[in-house]
Amino acid sequence: MARFRTKTKILKIPEQSEHQIQATLIDILNYKIRPAIVRMSIPNGGLRHPRVGAMLKAEGLLPGSPDLIFALEKGKVLWLEMKTKKGRLSDTQIGIHHKLEQLGHVVETAHSIDQALHILEKHGVLK
Secondary structure (H helix, E strand, O other), X not given: OEEEEOOOOEEEEOOOOXXXXXXXXXXXXXXXXXXXXXXXXXXXXXXXXXXXHHHHHHOOOOOOOOOEEEEOHHHOEEEEEEOOOOOOOOHHHHHHHHHHHHOOOEEEEXXXXXXXXXXXXXXXOEO
């Protein structure tokens, strides 16, 4: 939690949630992503009704999958996991990331919007 001092008191500003970070990144990407790139999200997290969770699992939702997928030229795929500044990968996420990497996919984890944009620029996703 960030702290900012005013003239009379210290304000505590809560850290952004993973959802807020990812949603802000998507807003930015609406303007910065190259038109040839296809991006998708995987709705793994969040609270939902047990029936909805069961339906998603039946449809193939795989726990631990990275949050975002970017389809690049020449059949390449970039997977991006978003975390808060203090967020850590779960054992399930580590396992899925390892399997993807063994298949030749690129899997990256970002702990901020700036870090995500740097990763996306490095992989040629941005204009």
